[in-house]
Amino acid sequence: MTLQKPALFWQHVLAIGWLGLVLVLGASAVWLPLPYPPATSDALALSSPPQWDGALSAPHWLGTDALGRDVLTELIYGCRTLLLVSLPATLLLTAVGIWLGSVAGYWATTGLRWARRYWLALAGFLLCTVANVPLLRIGVGTALLPWLLWSGLCASLAWLLGYSRWWRQPGAFPIDSLVLGSAALLGSVPRLVLVLAIAAVLPLSFISMPLLLGLTCWPGMMRLVRAEVLRIRQLPYIEAARALGLPNRRILARHILPGLWPVVRAAFPFYLTLIVTTETTISFLGVGLPAETASWGHLLSTARLAPTNWWLIVFPGFCLVGTIISLRFLAQKPVFSVPILK
Incomplete structure (x- = not known):
């Protein structure tokens, strides 16, 4: 067959x-x-x-x-x-x-647990990133310097809060709810x-x-x-x-x-x-x-x-x-x- x-x-x-x-x-x-x-x-x-006369010229x-x-x-x-x-x-x-x-x-x-100070630093980093997006119209270099300054400030704040016991304790982060909420918010607009x-x-x-x-x-x-x-x-x-x-x-x-x-x-x-x-x-x-x-x-x-x-x-x-x-x-x-x- x-x-x-x-x-x-x-x-x-x-x-x-x-x-x-x-x-x-x-x-x-x-x-x-x-x-x-x-x-x-x-x-x-x-x-x-279109001109198809059969010539390459x-x-x-x-x-x-x-x-x-x-x-x-x-x-x-x-x-x-x-x-x-x-x-x-x-x-x-x-x-x-x-x-x-x-x-x-x-x-x-x-399921995702992390020290509270790290969550605070991450939130600050995301906020400063979103806040510097309009500066991209002027130029990447113009937006890069404020972003680096604010990111360094968030990292310094997380390091200073490490001296507090409450900020060092792990806290649950609702990553599933946050991701699904962001997807729903993004999908609400055509x-x-x-x-x-x-x-x-x-x-x-x-x-x-x-x-x-x-x-x-x-x-x-x-x-x-x-x-x-x-x-x-x-x-x-x-x-x-x-x-x-x-x-x-x-x-x-x-x-x-x-x-x-x-x-x-x-x-x-x-x-x-x-x-x-x-x-x-x-x-x-x-x-x-x-x-x-x-x-x-x-x-x-x-x-x-x-x-x-x-x-x-x-x-x-x-x-x-x-x-x-x-x-x-x-x-x-x-x-x-x-x-x-x-």
């Missing part, structure tokens, strides 16, 4: 092939021999349609936008923007979600509205935009990780590790975190899709990266200047839809685990 590969296998192969193409184009965009650099206008070819294979910028160049450099923004943002929200979900699910409300409001205050770059997207999209990943940690901590081998007297940090790092890999692996493509669509949306609205930065969202927004230019919708829309569908296929079931049917 012969073996047949299911259609699902080939769908995943196509998805991986498309994502690999986007990855290669984005990583090598700077070195590709493109005829036109990004953000460069061709005054003699404004709103030029064709001026604009995929046409130009209303400002004369080459669509092919903008698409390839848009892959680069996609990699520089979406991947770091997704990795950041995954790291934050794993960390907060693990500590919230393992220690719950009363994500797009929150991102647009913050982007209108702080200038966005290839550093601040991944930070903004990653720090506003972590609640979903955190809830998944927390639910999985609550399940794993009840398993017999965790009870055996506790009975052996292993410290909590070792149990969490060696026995619980490796068990989170299937959940994180399945959720990562979904949240990467969320970041890609969010970045494209805010770029389309003109609030994302600067206008001279090549992006699929910026390219789609130029169609509003010339609604009859169908190529400004078809080509970037195809790239965006192809990327989203490919990520969805990988999220449903990894290609390497697709069985071969008889």
Whole structure:
């Protein structure tokens, strides 16, 4: 009896092939021999349609936008923007979600105990960090000096309070309630509205935009990780590790975190899709990266200047839809685990 590969296998192969193409184009965009650099206008070819005459010397294979910028160049450099923004943002929200979900699910409300002076120092450190965020508009150096001064003051206060017995006594910290409350507070505001409001205050770059997207999209990943940690901590081998007297940090790092890999692996493509669509949306609205930065969202927004230019919708829309569908296929079931049917 012969073996047949299911259609699902080939769908995943196509998805991986498309994502690999986007990855290669984005990583090598700077070195590709493109005829036109990004953000460069061709005054003699404004709103030029695609030209497929079979010659390599064709001026604009995929046409130009209303400002004369080459669509092919903008698409390839848009892959680069996609990699520089979406991947770091997704990795950041995954790291934050794993960390907060693990500590919230393992220690719950009363399991995490620390000296009271350390909790006071941590609260002061977080307050001074939040208070110095508006200074980032002026410059990183301007915000760094007050942050260092206030952080040093909090550390000195914690050291002085160590002479008091009451401040040295351990106190339970409701980490689970705090994390869930923060996630609920963050989720009470629509994500797009929150991102647009913050982007209108702080200038966005290839550093601040991944930070903004990653720090506003972590609640979903955190809830998944927390639910999985609550399940794993009840398993017999965790009870055996506790009975052996292993410290909590070792149990969490060696026995619980490796068990989170299937959940994180399945959720990562979904949240990467969320970041890609969010970045494209805010770029389309003109609030994302600067206008001279090549992006699929910026390219789609130029169609509003010339609604009859169908190529400004078809080509970037195809790239965006192809990327989203490919990520969805990988999220449903990894290609390497697709069985071969008889």
